Amino acid sequence: MKHLEQEILKAEVLIEAIPYIRKFAGNVVVVKYGGSAMIDEKLRKSVVQDIAMMKYIGLNPVVVHGGGKEITEMLQKMGKQTEFLDGLRVTDKETAKIAEMVLSGSIGKDLVEELQAVGIPSVGISGKDGHTLLASKKLDAKGRDLGFVGKIDKVDTTLLNTLLGNGFVPVLSPVGVDEHSQTYNINADYAASAVAGALSAQKLIFLTDVEGILKDKNDPSTILRFLTENQAMDYIADGTINGGMIPKVQCCLDALEKGVKSVHVLDGRVTHAILLEIFTTRGIGTMVTREEK
Numbered sequence: 001m002k003h004l005e006q007e008i009l010k011a012e013v014l015i016e017a018i019p020y021i022r023k024f025a026g027n028v029v030v031v032k033y034g035g036s037a038m039i040d041e042k043l044r045k046s047v048v049q050d051i052a053m054m055k056y057i058g059l060n061p062v063v064v065h066g067g068g069k070e071i072t073e074m075l076q077k078m079g080k081q082t083e084f085l086d087g088l089r090v091t092d093k094e095t096a097k098i099a100e101m102v103l104s105g106s107i108g109k110d111l112v113e114e115l116q117a118v119g120i121p122s123v124g125i126s127g128k129d130g131h132t133l134l135a136s137k138k139l140d141a142k143g144r145d146l147g148f149v150g151k152i153d154k155v156d157t158t159l160l161n162t163l164l165g166n167g168f169v170p171v172l173s174p175v176g177v178d179e180h181s182q183t184y185n186i187n188a189d190y191a192a193s194a195v196a197g198a199l200s201a202q203k204l205i206f207l208t209d210v211e212g213i214l215k216d217k218n219d220p221s222t223i224l225r226f227l228t229e230n231q232a233m234d235y236i237a238d239g240t241i242n243g244g245m246i247p248k249v250q251c252c253l254d255a256l257e258k259g260v261k262s263v264h265v266l267d268g269r270v271t272h273a274i275l276l277e278i279f280t281t282r283g284i285g286t287m288v289t290r291e292e293k
Contacts, residue, residue, distance in 0.1 A: 017279035024278070025058035027202035028164070030260075032192035033111070034066035035209040037268030044114065047207065050274035051169065052118045060164050063171045064195055066188035067107045071099045085140050087244070088149065091185050096148040099185045100126070103173035111171050121168045126175040128183065130159030133191060135176030135184040150176045150184025152191065155198035193251040197258020203278065204255045206248065207268030212286035213249065215240055227288045229256055252288040263288040 031051065037043040054061045068089070075082050075098060083090040091099065108124035115122040127133025135150030163170045174191035176184045189206065196204035215222040215235075227235075232249050235241040241249055252263040266273045266285035277283045 013280075016281060020279045021057050024202055026060070028060045028062060028196075028199045029054060029203045029205065029278075030062045030064060030192055030196035030199065030201045031205045031207065031274065032064050032066070032188060033207055033268075034068075034188060035207055035268045037207045037273075038065070038067070038107070039069070040269075043268060043271065046271045047268070047274065048111070048114045048118060050272055051115060052120045053275060054278075055120050055169060061169050062160065062164070062195065062199065062201070063111065063169065064174060064188055064192040065103070065107055065111060065171065066174065067099075067103050070107060071102050074098055074102050085144055085146065086142075088140055088146055088187075089185070091147040091149050093148060096183055096185055100173075100175050100183060103175055103185075108171050108173045115169055115171070122171055123163050123168045124171045124173070125159065125163075126173045127186065127191065128175055128177045131156050131177060132159055132172070133174070133176035133186060133194070134178065135186060136178055137184070148182070148184050150178075150186045152176060152186060152194045155194050157198050160195070160199060189248060189251045190254075193255040193258070193260075196255050196260045196263075201255075201260050202262075204252075204260050204263045205274060205277070206251070206263070206265045207273065208248070208265060209267070209269060210245075210265075211267045212265050212284075213241065213245060213288075217243070217245070224286050225283065227286055229253055229288070229290045232288060249288070256288065256290050261289070 033047060037047050051061050072082050104126040112122040112124040133152055134154040136153050138146060138149045138151035140146055160170050174186040174188045176186045192204060211220045212223045213227060215224060232253060236246055255263050264277050264285050264287050266277050270284060273284060277285050
């Protein structure tokens with residue numbers, strides 16, 4: 001009898017997902033893949049399974065991945081010191097080449113291989129391919145030169161739409177290029193936000209190492225399940241949202257401004273976080289929208 005109850009529970013979970021599957025089928029969902037979910041083998045498998053499930057039930061996932069920790073490790077192996085200015089990596093020419101090698105040549109290809117292994121046709125590209133991410137030099141907030149760190153001026157969706165239209169999952173590394181073929185390393189959160197906006201995505205999902213957006217960063221019980229654009233701006237203004245969460249929330253707001261319907265900040269340390277957020281009534285993270293839900 002216990003076995004039967006477990007099977008019934010599985011059926012109820014699937015039934016709960018039906019309206020969400022019907023609502024989102026055919027739409028683009030951009031996943032910014034980073035944090036522990038990239039490092040821990042069990043979590044990596046969970047993310048790949050979630051992306052595969054989205055694809056199998058009719059959504060069109062696009063993956064934008066980071067890799068800051070891996071880049072730092074590779075630089076250390078090569079005996080190169082990493083310099084940061086207010087959390088932003090100073091990137092000289094050699095560092096830019098190493099970053100591109102790690103992002104496009106290692107992380108992206110490994111993720112493609114894992115998706116292919118579960119039957120999902122995938123293609124790893126960088127923002128340089130098809131001039132998908134057209135970029136220019138980015139200065140920090142104090143006007144300091146960070147080297148070959150870029151900001152996105154334009155997203156050319158031609159290659160992404162070609163891949164999506166032919167049934168592939170694009171796996172994009174955040175490396176951009178300018179009109180003079182100069183390569184720039186781009187923050188993956190900003191890249192994901194820009195790509196989601198350019199593709200008119202239904203959802204943008206950030207996998208992070210926090211439960212979501214918290215009113216008190218030291219108390220997980222203060223998670224904000226729903227957050228509107230205006231509430232987010234008020235929380236930034238009064239200091240409730242502070243520190244490293246500010247740029248993340250600003251990326252959420254930027255995506256909404258570009259036309260993304262909703263942005264989700266999830267704890268990537270939770271197994272199957274993406275499916276739990278998209279296809280259950282309660283969800284597990286923070287959903288940011290323009291208007292009250």
